[in-house]
Amino acid sequence: MEQSTPGTSGIEHMPRGGYNASWLNRHLQTDVLEYTDRYDVPDELKQRVIDSLDHLGSVRGLHEKNAHMALSLVSGIDAPRILELGAGHGRLSEQIVQMHRSAQVTVSDLDPTSVHNIAGGVLGANTRVRTKVIDASAISEPDDSYDLVVFASSFHHLPPKVASRAIAEATRVGRKFLVIDIKRPSAIPLALISAGALLIGALTSPRSKARAFIHDGRISWLRSYNRAAFTSLGTAADPAMVAEFLSPSDRLPHNIAVAYSRPTFAVHESESRRS
Numbered sequence: 565m566e567q568s569t570p571g572t573s574g575i576e577h578m579p580r581g582g583y584n585a586s587w588l589n590r591h592l593q594t595d596v597l598e599y600t601d602r603y604d605v606p607d608e609l610k611q612r613v614i615d616s617l618d619h620l621g622s623v624r625g626l627h628e629k630n631a632h633m634a635l636s637l638v639s640g641i642d643a644p645r646i647l648e649l650g651a652g653h654g655r656l657s658e659q660i661v662q663m664h665r666s667a668q669v670t671v672s673d674l675d676p677t678s679v680h681n682i683a684g685g686v687l688g689a690n691t692r693v694r695t696k697v698i699d700a701s702a703i704s705e706p707d708d709s710y711d712l713v714v715f716a717s718s719f720h721h722l723p724p725k726v727a728s729r730a731i732a733e734a735t736r737v738g739r740k741f742l743v744i745d746i747k748r749p750s751a752i753p754l755a756l757i758s759a760g761a762l763l764i765g766a767l768t769s770p771r772s773k774a775r776a777f778i779h780d781g782r783i784s785w786l787r788s789y790n791r792a793a794f795t796s797l798g799t800a801a802d803p804a805m806v807a808e809f810l811s812p813s814d815r816l817p818h819n820i821a822v823a824y825s826r827p828t829f830a831v832h833e834s835e836s837r838r839s
């Protein structure tokens with residue numbers, strides 16, 4: 565059974581595998597930061613990881629699939645206002661503006677270098693796009709500014725208390741908050757992934773792009789949340805938070821997608837449908 569706490573107290577101690585996580589699962593997590601979260605490493609190293617994510621996402625069709633999922637949540641709205649958090653390379657937003665002719669998109673990241681790069685590219689030149697440095701856990705936007713907030717492949721970067729604050733913030737500025745991320749496996753597969761990544765990393769040249777990507781990838785798996793944890797994080801943000809789990813593509817079995825919303829928005833939506 566999925567277990568959650570009634571308020572924010574104690575959420576910082578929740579294991580990434582949820583309150584009922586096994587002993588081994590609780591030990592397979594880390595507070596070590598990924599390169600992309602560090603400001604004591606060269607930007608060039610961080611951007612190498614972002615480039616690899618862009619490449620891998622393009623090869624697997626991930627950006628396109630994530631954009632389809634995001635747009636399915638705003639399907640009844642003519643000119644949906646969408647905020648992307650943790651955009652990194654910005655490909656998800658790029659797909660959104662290509663697929664939807666009137667979507668208005670704010671593309672953001674905590675890292676100013678990534679935002680600067682996006683602003684200087686094709687996406688930044690689009691008149692329906694705005695770029696901004698935004699911290700997902702303290703969103704500098706007014707209440708109800710967006711129809712949808714989306715955060716892809718990034719939620720695991722946030723420790724539980726910060727992650728819960730991000731859910732509260734994203735559902736304050738947006739009607740729905742779509743989180744798409746890697747799904748935490750059970751303990752044995754997770755142990756094998758972690759050990760395999762350590763081994764492959766050790767055999768890879770320290771200067772290769774792959775080495776930095778494997779380093780961050782291993783930490784990502786160890787910091788990933790499972791379904792029970794996603795539910796508890798939502799409840800900690802607001803006991804009435806609605807968490808709807810969506811089915812990611814069959815070709816992406818390692819992903820999890822959850823749309824958070826507050827019941828107040830559900831009321832607004834039914835009222836606006838009636839009027």
Ligand SMILES: C[S@@+](CC[C@H](N)C(=O)[O-])C[C@H]1O[C@@H](n2cnc3c(N)ncnc32)[C@H](O)[C@@H]1O
Nearest residue numbers: 617650651652673674675699700716717718721
């Ligand atoms: C693994 S990358 C994902 C990039 C892209 N969304 C993708 O799907 O490939 C994680 C991104 O989250 C950003 N990030 C980390 N903490 C954040 C926070 N508190 N608020 C906003 N973005 C954050 C990082 O700067 C990084 O660009």
